[in-house]
Amino acid sequence: MALDHAILVSLTERAASGYDLARRFDASIGHFWPASHQQIYRVLARMQEAGWVASTVQEQDGRPDKKTYAITPAGEAELNRWAAGPSGREAVRSDFAVKLRGFRDRDAIIADTRVRRADHVARLTEYEASEARFYPDPSALEGADLGAWLALRGGIHTERRGIEWCDEILTALEGPGSR
Amino acid sequence: MALDHAILVSLTERAASGYDLARRFDASIGHFWPASHQQIYRVLARMQEAGWVASTVQEQDGRPDKKTYAITPAGEAELNRWAAGPSGREAVRSDFAVKLRGFRDRDAIIADTRVRRADHVARLTEYEASEARFYPDPSALEGADLGAWLALRGGIHTERRGIEWCDEILTALEGPGSR
DNA sequence: TGGCTCATGTAAGGAGTTACATGATTAA
DNA sequence: TTAATCATGTAACTCCTTACATGAGCCA
Incomplete structure (x- = not known):
């Protein structure tokens, strides 16, 4: 479930599309929690259904439409809930x-x-x-x-x-x- | 697939049942590749089908039968093949x-x-x-x-x-x- | 013409987690 | 009598990986 929270953290810093998030994950957050675009799109869809994020579509000329996701108050609440709890020991697999x-x-x-x-x-x-x-x-x-x-x-x-x-x-x- | 090889390495050191392996994983190899008994049983069954391990059943009084697994020559060959190749960078997920x-x-x-x-x-x-x-x-x-x-x-x-x-x-x- | 960037996904499969199931012995 | 140890598994589910799919513009 931590991918959910990694995405929420990233959206807190700035709203973004799935594509943007995928690049951010490649460049920064992904050093601590790697994720592919496929995964990110799936989790965004799930979180939108749960009401943790909301999206707005922007048309662009010469380029595909862009869906920008922003965190909602419910998403903020979920982040706070998660941040207050203990984090599990991560498994070493080498x-x-x-x-x-x-x-x-x-x-x-x-x-x-x-x-x-x-x-x-x-x-x-x-x-x-x-x-x-x-x-x-x-x-x-x-x-x-x-x-x-x-x-x-x-x-x-x-x-x-x-x-x-x-x-x-x-x-x-x-x-x-x-x- | 690396659980397969972790189990094969452990069996090279000494033949063992699924139960024994689960305890060994808890105590030593599992520091580098944790695995539950459920997973171990599943992988052992798969590797037996592939011919990488072979089992012998021992009856025990007052206790359930014990299936002891040993690595086969095909399993040794697979371990050698795997050992010769490069290992992937492990993903950090924290x-x-x-x-x-x-x-x-x-x-x-x-x-x-x-x-x-x-x-x-x-x-x-x-x-x-x-x-x-x-x-x-x-x-x-x-x-x-x-x-x-x-x-x-x-x-x-x-x-x-x-x-x-x-x-x-x-x-x-x-x-x-x-x- | 061929590959990269932008932008979105679906689908299938592999790996790991959690819960459930059974049943005898032994130690507190 | 309650819990732990020995010993084997099945089933459902989540999570991650890999492959496939589409389509326009842009640069060499």
């Missing part, structure tokens, strides 16, 4: 850890680890650039900005520990100095 | 990060963060105890043991960064010194 655990193909693991490391570095770079750009003075943050910054910090920690882990794996499998 | 991002209820977030922190500490303690007990001399490890240790290291890194993140959140929301 194909990679299972593969390590079943240790069979040293070279495949090394290759895999290198790819993962590069991926972590890329995302860390992206997060750090966002942090420098949008939150240069964290001690001055309040409310929504503070929350968004803390969420970003979570991403930064995740990527850093991912790099550390990859380095440990590479050191153990290839010996130090060969990376 | 209810908690979405909640932070939508920052609405400071007290609820603080309470939530404290619970999460305690949870991370508990698991970290467990992992560190396992490490000290089973892998006192990591530099001497090889093969399957090395893989299992590296997987455990991943868990340790995850919990540590989880604690760091929680501390950062609590510091930002309550100010330093009040924790």
Whole structure:
């Protein structure tokens, strides 16, 4: 059900079409809760039926009509209800850890680890650039900005520990100095 | 499909019934790929049909019959095939990060963060105890043991960064010194 | 001419969760 | 006598993924 709330949070920041939301999810919220456009359209339809969002259609020339969704008071109430409750522990599901655990193909693991490391570095770079750009003075943050910054910090920690882990794996499998 | 491979890895270590596997998942492999007994029974049935595992039934007095599953050569081949390929990046889905991002209820977030922190500490303690007990001399490890240790290291890194993140959140929301 | 962006969806299937079901033994 | 452990499953449901579908404009 958390996709519902992720969409509501995003709509609180600004009304949007399904298409817009899909792009936002690719760029920002999706780092914490990825979603495809197909899923987003389905959930929007469901939430409209529940009265949590309302849509207005805009015609556009040369382009398909655009349905813009906005959060309703009922949607706000639902967000508040959800925000007040505890969040569940998220399940860790790592194909990679299972593969390590079943240790069979040293070279495949090394290759895999290198790819993962590069991926972590890329995302860390992206997060750090966002942090420098949008939150240069964290001690001055309040409310929504503070929350968004803390969420970003979570991403930064995740990527850093991912790099550390990859380095440990590479050191153990290839010996130090060969990376 | 990775539950299939997690079960196969576990069966490689030792043949087991669905019930045994469910307990093993609760205790160890499940830290990287949680699974309920219902799921495990379903996957075992599917893998038996595919010829990846074979079962023998043992009668027991005073207790229900026990179906013990073992991996077959076809299952070994499948595991090797899977181990040689790259592993996908796992999707991060964090209810908690979405909640932070939508920052609405400071007290609820603080309470939530404290619970999460305690949870991370508990698991970290467990992992560190396992490490000290089973892998006192990591530099001497090889093969399957090395893989299992590296997987455990991943868990340790995850919990540590989880604690760091929680501390950062609590510091930002309550100010330093009040924790 | 071929692919990208904008914009909306449907449909089928795989994976995971939750609830239900049965039945004997053993420990508090 | 109540609950937990051992041991097996079925059924319904939600959620996510992948593939398919349409159609106009724009850039190389």
